[in-house]
Amino acid sequence: MKIGIVGSGNVASHLVRALKNAGYPIAGICSRRLSHAEKLLNEIGDFEQATIATESIEDLFPADVLILAVNDDSILEVAQVLSKIDPGSCVIHTSGSTALSLLSEHFPNCGVLYPLQTFSKDRRVKFSSVPFFIEASNKKTLDLISSIAYNISERVVEMNSEQRRRMHLAAVFACNFVNHCYVLAEQEMIKCGLDFELLLPLIDETTSKVHRLSPQQAQTGPAIRNDKRIINLHKALLGQPEQEIYQLFSDNIQRYKL
Ligand SMILES: NC(=O)c1ccc[n+]([C@@H]2O[C@H](COP(=O)([O-])OP(=O)(O)OC[C@H]3O[C@@H](n4cnc5c(N)ncnc54)[C@H](OP(=O)(O)O)[C@@H]3O)[C@@H](O)[C@H]2O)c1
Known part of the structure; x- marks a missing residue:
């Protein structure tokens, strides 16, 4: 063939x-x-x-x-x-x-x-x-x-095609959007002269955690804790549209809080 x-x-x-x-x-x-x-x-x-x-x-x-x-x-x-x-x-x-x-x-x-x-x-x-x-x-x-x-x-x-489309949408969140977050993270590291490589142990543990915990159980950070002061400090460091993205992510993390 x-x-x-x-x-x-x-x-x-x-x-x-x-x-x-x-x-x-x-x-x-x-x-x-x-x-x-x-x-x-x-x-x-x-x-x-x-x-x-x-x-x-x-x-x-x-x-x-x-x-x-x-x-x-x-x-x-x-x-x-x-x-x-x-x-x-x-x-x-x-x-x-x-x-x-x-x-x-x-x-x-x-x-x-x-x-x-x-x-x-x-x-x-x-x-x-x-x-x-x-x-x-x-x-x-x-x-x-x-x-x-x-x-x-x-x-x-x-x-079937319908399931595959939905799975592809999930893959865009799990891979493409996550990778774009790495791009944004790299930009912040560059701004203060730090190497993206410093984040790799954190990135590896974040990925490996969801093999054992559900993504909702695995969530940490200022948004899930609702630490408003830190959220505002971070937002003050960002321009647009990243500030808006930060707020959207933080609100959405709160929505899925267990
Ligand atoms: N990349 C992934 O991670 C991934 C994973 C799973 C599934 N897919 C799917 O796999 C497919 C290909 O994705 P890709 O990432 O490999 O795309 P890609 O790297 O952008 O490559 C697209 C290829 O299509 C060729 N092409 C476009 N129109 C053509 C035409 N009329 N005649 C002949 N060749 C033509 C282009 O040719 P030229 O280079 O000569 O312009 C190029 O080589 C998509 O359906 C995508 O959804 C992608």
Whole structure:
């Protein structure tokens, strides 16, 4: 079974490596900018079969399965192009919040292979422990996606589009917004000439605590104690919109106080 990859970004670059390591022949990597597809192909290297880099999706055929690891706003556009080339293709996207129906309107055999992890191109991830959430338009395609997922990961769960969207929203809070808080924290450290690294033991313990305590039980700090004097001192150090963010967070922490 040959797999064609559309996209050469964060997810595509990890996925193509994992699929290759699992022994799947890769028909090619297609990216909007040819140089990006070529760069990824060169970085991975050592493909057993002839694998191409291209900017035209047609060149990926005769792939049996096409994985669209493109930004969410491009999935529909790529699906529309693909449906004109071969509506019989098995097409899979990797998005958390894009419904399966976006593909099933175009392809009878389609599905979702959503990895719940944060991928950055230059940071290696242990794929076997990344949970994959899968969905498909029919049993045959579900079995196919399930076998691909189990060949690259130990954790595979079937989930519908609605649940997946809600889980992705939770992931935005748990990962993207938390990371943005690190950005804000780093700015405050820089203002007084301190290194962000000093915060790492605190960050590590905060993350590790929620393996044992519920997030509500684990909360500490001026907001949960309702220490108004400290809250006002902190707010006085901030400009806008950070002062507003601080107040919104503090109010929201109070709302969830046990
Ligand atoms: N990053 C994560 O942590 C993560 C985790 C789980 C799921 N996802 C999902 O995985 C998908 C990809 O995310 P990402 O973070 O990998 O995005 P990304 O790094 O921004 O990469 C997007 C890729 O899509 C390509 N692309 C866009 N339009 C295209 C088109 N018309 N034809 C061919 N290629 C096209 C871009 O090509 P060029 O580079 O050539 O412009 C780029 O390589 C999204 O659905 C996202 O929700 C992401």
